[in-house]
Amino acid sequence: MVREMGLKARAAARVMATLPTEVRSGALGTLARLLEESRGAIEQANGRDVALARASGLDDALIDRLTLDGARIGALARDVRALERLPDPVGERFDRTVLPNGLRLCRQRVPLGVLAVIYESRPNVTIDVSALSIKTGNSVILRGGKETLHSNRALVALVREALGRKGLPQDAVQFVGDPDRARVLELLDLGDLVDVIIPRGGANLHRFCREHSRIPVITGGIGICHIYVDASADIERAIGVIHNAKTQRPSVCNALDTVLVHRSVAADALPRIVEALAPAGVVFRADPGAFECLAGHGAVRAAGPEDFDTEWMSLVLGLKVVGNIDEAIAHTNAHSMGHSDSILTGDPASAERWIREVDSAAVYVNASTRFTDGGQFGLGAEVAISTQRLHARGPMGLRELTTYKWVGEGDYHTRS
């Protein structure tokens, strides 16, 4: 059955790739309207998921993640409309050149083909990914988590309705509704029909995909994020950035995990950081150097051996004292998952070294790590945040769902 979906997706992708911008973007306008008109039906389907989640004892935070109320549905529709208005990367020609023999050459952006997106809980992913995929002329096979099965089914039905109304192939968006894990394995095995696997979830899901597929897998969405407070940093303002990066939304991948502090400012900065963040509920894991500066603070514990390799996803913050920027960069490159890392400094030379030497998808100078996000970066939305090196790094928006072909136009040119 999943193989059949793959065949249909491939056929739909061939059609999608030849449709003009207006048609693909137009379907997004229809989808936004359908979302608004169908609030009641979506809330009803979502209500079943929420009831099942409560019955199975999921905690409030998780239930909040999967809940869709009228306001959230309205926001989804607005996001789809924003995407509708963004420029279409497909068809764009770049690197135009004329070879010495007169052959005109360029690269032309084309859809990636068939995407398979495997995700957990949040139902808004269903709409975000469908809309990005339609806008870029791809086909997508969605496999959502079982906690949002009813919501996802209702949302995908609307997406397909929008495609149908605008004359686009409905199989450009398909949903694997059978919750059996065997279906995921079948999806991972569609080597000739799926061009890229995009997992959205924890490290286990990413590993599972990589181990069971020969299709390229986009790894990402996992970050052990660092902020390094350099000797020249403005400590007061640094505390504001650290507070934001840690507490604004602690459960996401670009939230702060570890603060590195230059030895020369540690005795001053560390107690102030702890005093500013502890009232927000933050607790701390300090390396010996940091622990020394923080004697008597109730929220501070000595860090254990694995604490600097843990993505906290909660109000825990690692603290470590470093002797210099070399040590800060080395620690970051050794422990970061290559997601988002920031330096707070007044010294342009330190800033330049951080940018050049920290090997992460997003490197910042004097900014919160929380900015790494397709919406924040102006990409409209994101299908994932890649921490791998090939194809795309960081937030993947419209352009990252395309590839290119070379186009050569001549006058019966032959190679000499």
Place this chain on the structure above:
Amino acid sequence: MVREMGLKARAAARVMATLPTEVRSGALGTLARLLEESRGAIEQANGRDVALARASGLDDALIDRLTLDGARIGALARDVRALERLPDPVGERFDRTVLPNGLRLCRQRVPLGVLAVIYESRPNVTIDVSALSIKTGNSVILRGGKETLHSNRALVALVREALGRKGLPQDAVQFVGDPDRARVLELLDLGDLVDVIIPRGGANLHRFCREHSRIPVITGGIGICHIYVDASADIERAIGVIHNAKTQRPSVCNALDTVLVHRSVAADALPRIVEALAPAGVVFRADPGAFECLAGHGAVRAAGPEDFDTEWMSLVLGLKVVGNIDEAIAHTNAHSMGHSDSILTGDPASAERWIREVDSAAVYVNASTRFTDGGQFGLGAEVAISTQRLHARGPMGLRELTTYKWVGEGDYHTRS
């Protein structure tokens, strides 16, 4: 042992990524000089490979492929110098923008990291790949074919000598000299140390790499290339292009495999194509429609069931009559490996449809398929020709050996 090479490659890559352009490019100048000064030693090492190849009964064409004489070594040195002069993509900043909150954002090009290139026979690949890798600040682990072991060892020694003289880490270029196939498996298993596997060889090598590695593999270098002669084509000039695409170098991946001819011109065009190419030694496999137009031609046989799915690599050419451009596009998309396909036409609407609908790395209008090549495209050289969709498509030169990081620069910016 291979794992140790991986660790050294990763350490060298960290250093390479921080070196300025002049240093990386400078090493290429030194390498070019060393190649010229060491012609005698290279020829001597290559002589051993050639003698062993003769003794093991390799045919003349293969022996020619692996032979390095003074002229070929000179050409290698010239290619390295040309690469030295090309602009360096590393460090380039693009997509600069200032977010509404004032955060300055851009993407900055950085090296890919550690490459593993697994290739067969031709020793010039050793120099091409090493030079591309050094220029772009990557590390590379090379695994060449056993037929050129002595030549490759001599060439890699010169590359490492050049790196050392210029103060670059010698482990940025390493060579797996042990011909045991188990070493390839070890290389494919270095998931944490190698960023991309680039196989250069036949379909079996590509499949082997994909099946035995969780590292991203660049698939490519295999093409079943088509030329479609549209109803409006200039037949005389079309024959020139077909002749070039088929006979100029029949053993390479961008050589022509199948000619599709529009029914309305088939009776005129097909006999003329056969008469023009047969004297060059070309033999033909014709589908029923084409066979009908070619009665009595000694060089023409009826095509068998797999002939249109065969990459000929020799002077064999498939011929097929199609009813219209839809059929030509459908046949091409079904049988091409997504490498290079060309339309010969006088009709702009047909040209546009071919460009949009043929799903290959390189699509041409009125040009030979033979142009798909890093040198021809002005990329300097190529590390491979990708026929996959992710990351890079078609010839992979300097830029395709890089990725990017996002750089955000602010004034203690926080996300609201």
